[in-house]
Amino acid sequence: xxxxxxxxxxxxHQTLQPLNxxxxxxxxxxxxxxxxxxxxxxxxxxxxxxQSKPGCPARTPDIEKKYVHRIYDAIAxxxxxxxxxKWPKVAAFLKSLPRGCLVLDAGCGNGKYxxxxxxxxxxxxDISPPLIRICADKDHEVLVADxxxxxxxxxxxxxxxxxAVLHHxxxxxxxxxxxxxxxxxxxxxxxxxxxxxAVEQEDKSLVSKWTPLVDKFAEEWIGPGxxxxxxxxxxxxxxxxxxxxxxxxxxxxxxxxxxxxxxxKGGKDQQEYFVPWHLPYHRAEIGGTSRGALxxxxxxxxxxxxxxxxxxxxxxxxxxELERLVSDMDNVAVVDRFFDKSNWCIILEKTG
Amino acid sequence: MRxxxxxxxxxxxxxxxxxxxxxxxxxxxxxxxxxxxxDFLKNMFAKLDWKAFVDASRSLGYVELPDEAxxxxxxxxxxxxxxxxxxxxxxxxxxxxxxxxxxxKFPVNKGIPNMLLHEDEV
Numbered sequence: 001x002x003x004x005x006x007x008x009x010x011x012x013h014q015t016l017q018p019l020n021x022x023x024x025x026x027x028x029x030x031x032x033x034x035x036x037x038x039x040x041x042x043x044x045x046x047x048x049x050x051q052s053k054p055g056c057p058a059r060t061p062d063i064e065k066k067y068v069h070r071i072y073d074a075i076a077x078x079x080x081x082x083x084x085x086k087w088p089k090v091a092a093f094l095k096s097l098p099r100g101c102l103v104l105d106a107g108c109g110n111g112k113y114x115x116x117x118x119x120x121x122x123x124x125x126d127i128s129p130p131l132i133r134i135c136a137d138k139d140h141e142v143l144v145a146d147x148x149x150x151x152x153x154x155x156x157x158x159x160x161x162x163x164a165v166l167h168h169x170x171x172x173x174x175x176x177x178x179x180x181x182x183x184x185x186x187x188x189x190x191x192x193x194x195x196x197x198a199v200e201q202e203d204k205s206l207v208s209k210w211t212p213l214v215d216k217f218a219e220e221w222i223g224p225g226x227x228x229x230x231x232x233x234x235x236x237x238x239x240x241x242x243x244x245x246x247x248x249x250x251x252x253x254x255x256x257x258x259x260x261x262x263x264x265k266g267g268k269d270q271q272e273y274f275v276p277w278h279l280p281y282h283r284a285e286i287g288g289t290s291r292g293a294l295x296x297x298x299x300x301x302x303x304x305x306x307x308x309x310x311x312x313x314x315x316x317x318x319x320x321e322l323e324r325l326v327s328d329m330d331n332v333a334v335v336d337r338f339f340d341k342s343n344w345c346i347i348l349e350k351t352g
Numbered sequence: 353m354r355x356x357x358x359x360x361x362x363x364x365x366x367x368x369x370x371x372x373x374x375x376x377x378x379x380x381x382x383x384x385x386x387x388x389x390x391d392f393l394k395n396m397f398a399k400l401d402w403k404a405f406v407d408a409s410r411s412l413g414y415v416e417l418p419d420e421a422x423x424x425x426x427x428x429x430x431x432x433x434x435x436x437x438x439x440x441x442x443x444x445x446x447x448x449x450x451x452x453x454x455x456x457k458f459p460v461n462k463g464i465p466n467m468l469l470h471e472d473e474v
Contacts, residue, residue, distance in 0.1 A: 058474045100391025102356075102399075121392050121440075123357055127468065136464050139384070141354055143465040149364055149474065151467040153372055156360045156399055187399075 057173035058149040067274065067313035068168045069127055070298060072109075074289040075279050075310060076130035080110035089340045090163055091116055093193045093347065101158040104185055106147040106178070107165030111135030114142070123157075125150070148178050152185045160185060160192045164343070167196045167314050170272075175315070176325045183332055183350050191335065192348040196317045199271055201342045211311065213272035271318065274311035284308045322346040353444045353465050355408050359400050361465065363451035363458075365473045371451055373404035374458070376411040380446035382463075388436045394426055396439065409438040 060069075072079065090113055097103065099119040108114060108124030109131055115122055125145040126132050135142040145151050147165055160182045169175045182192045201207050279299075284290040290308045293299035299310045322344055326332045331352035338345050363371025406417045416434045418425075425431045449458040449465055456473070459466050 056474065059471070060474075098391075100389060100393075100395040102392070102396065119389065119391075121356070121389070123360070125467075129464075129466070132464055133462070136462065141357055143353065143357065143361075143467055145467040146469070149469065151362055151364045151371075152360050153362045158395070 057171065057177040058146075060146070060148075061170050061174075063170050063313055064168065066298065067311060070293070071277065071310045071312050072128040073130050074293055074299070075277055076110075076128060076134060078279050078283040079277070080131065080134045083110050083112055086112055086116065087163070087195070087341065087343075089338070089345060090161065090193065090195065093161070093191075094120070097159050097191075102156070104152070104157040104160040104182075106145075106150060106160060106162050106182060106185075107168075108132075108135060108140075108142065109164075111138060111140045111142065113161060113163060114138075114140040120158075148174050148181065150181045150185055154184050155187045155190075157186045158190050160190070162192070162194045164195055164197065166194060167316055168312070170313060170315060172325070179325055179348075180329065183329065183348060186350050188350050188352060190350050192350070193345065194322060194348070195340070195343045195345040196322065197314060198339065198342050198344045199316045199318045200339070201316075203342070209276060210314075211274040211276075212270045213274060213313070271316050273314045273316060275314050277310045277312055278302065278305055278307035279310060281306045281308065317344045319344065353460055353463055354440055355405060355412070355442060356396065356439050357465070358408050358444070358449070359405050361449065361467065363453065363456065364467075365451060365454055365456060365469060368451060368453045371453060373401065373408065373452065374449035375452060376408055376444060377448040377450060377457070378412050378444055380444075381412045382443045382445045383437075383441050384443060386440050388432070390432070393432060393435055393439070394423075397421075397423060397426060397435070400439075405438070409442065412442050412444060414438055414442055 094103065094113060094117045097117055097120055101117075101120040103117070103120050103122045105111075105113055105122060105124040108126050109128075111124050111131075111134065113122075114124045114135060122141065124132075124135055124140055124142040125147070126135070126142070127144065127146050129144050132142050132144050143151075147162065148169065162178065162182055166175050166178055169178055179192075179194065182194065186192060279290065284307075290299060293310065294301065294308065299308045301307075302309050319339075323334060323337060323346065326334065326346075326348060331350055333349045333351045334346060335349045336345075336347040358374065358376065361372075361374055363374060365371065402421055403419075406419060409415075409417050414437075417438055418431075421431070421435075426435075443463055444460050445463050447460045449460060449467075450456070451458070
C-alpha cells in the first residue's frame, strides 16, 4: 500500500509543470526508462556503458569518477571548511527520530549531519576517502563505501539520509539504485530522507554560472579514447566556459540540433551540468593534487579569482522526479515531499 | 571501526551469497569511552547477530561477553556495561575485514574500513 502524498510542506509555488508522464517527451534522457529498470542510461552514456557492463547500475561511470569522485578528493579540506551550515529541514528530520535510533548517512561528505541528534547513533559513509578522513578526525563512526552499493546488511538501520548525493549520479538506473539501497538498509517502518538539487533554483544567477552538459560535451568527455579529439571544432575542457556570458552563445550553438538534453543554456529541460568549484590558490596544494589536476586538464586556473577551478558533475532534479523514481518500488511509501532552499526533498517509509 | 559497524557490514562483492560476518584481522585495537544510551542498546540488541558480535569482540581481545544472550539480560547493569563497551567503545584501529566467501581483504586504516570494490567485483 502506498500512503497518500502529503503536500502540506510543499512550499514551492512556481509555474512548474506538474508531474505528468504523458507530457514527458521521448527526447528527455531519462524519460524512456521510467518503467524500464534495465535500460537506465541516457543516450550519451549508452555507448560507453555498452563497452563496459551494460545494465549494471552499480558500476561507476567514468564521468562520475572524473567529475565527482576525483573532484571531491581534491577539494575535500576546502569543501569541508565551507560546509558547516545545517539545513533546518534535515536537522528537524533527525531530531524527530526517537531516542536510540541507528541512523545511516550514505554520502555523508564532511559529516556535518553525523551526531546531530545526540540521542541517536550515526554511521556515515562516503566514496571520498579524504572526506571520510575529515569525519573520522571529528570522531565520527564512518567508512569508505559507495552509496550505490552499500556493504550493509538489510534492515539494520532505523533511518537513513542521503543529503545532496543523488544529483551526482549520472544515470537514472544509478539514482534509482541508490534509493533502493537506502530503503534496503533500513528496517520496515524506517524513514529515509533524500534531498537533491533542483532544476528550479531560487537564485537564477547561480544557474548562469553552470555549464550545461549537452550531448556533444558528454560524448567527448566520457567517451572512449582521447576526450578531446573527436572533432577539431570541439571544445576542450580548458575552453569550457564557466560563467562568462560571452561563452554562452557558444554553448547554445553546440546545443543546437543535438537533441537529447534539449540543447540551450540552462533551459527548462536542461538537467545535466558542470558546476564550478573555486579552490583558492592559498587552499590549493599546488605541489599535490591540484597540480596534477591542472596538468591533466581536470582543473583550470582562474587568474582573476586566483583560484583553481574544478567542475563537478550534477544531474539536477525536476519537480516530481524523486517520486517518479520510487513509483514502482512496492515497499516504499512517500510520507512527505517538499522544496527547501532550491532542493527537492522526499521522506520515504519502508513499508515491506 | 566499532563492533556495531562490523555487525552491519557485509561483503557485497558480486556473486557472494553470504558476505556476513566479515572476519576481523586485528592489528591495533583502541578504546574510546562514550556515554551509555540504554534505548540504543536495547534497540540494537534485537538487531545484532549475537554470535558474530561475540566472535568479533574476541578477535579484538575482549572475552567478557557470554556465548549466548537473551533480552532479559538487558536488566543486568553488569551485562549492559559489557555490551555497551564491546559494541561502542572498542575500535578496530588497524587491521582488515575479510570476506567470508572470497577471502578478499578490506583494509581498516586509522579506524576507517575501506569497503570500496574493484571494478571487476561489482
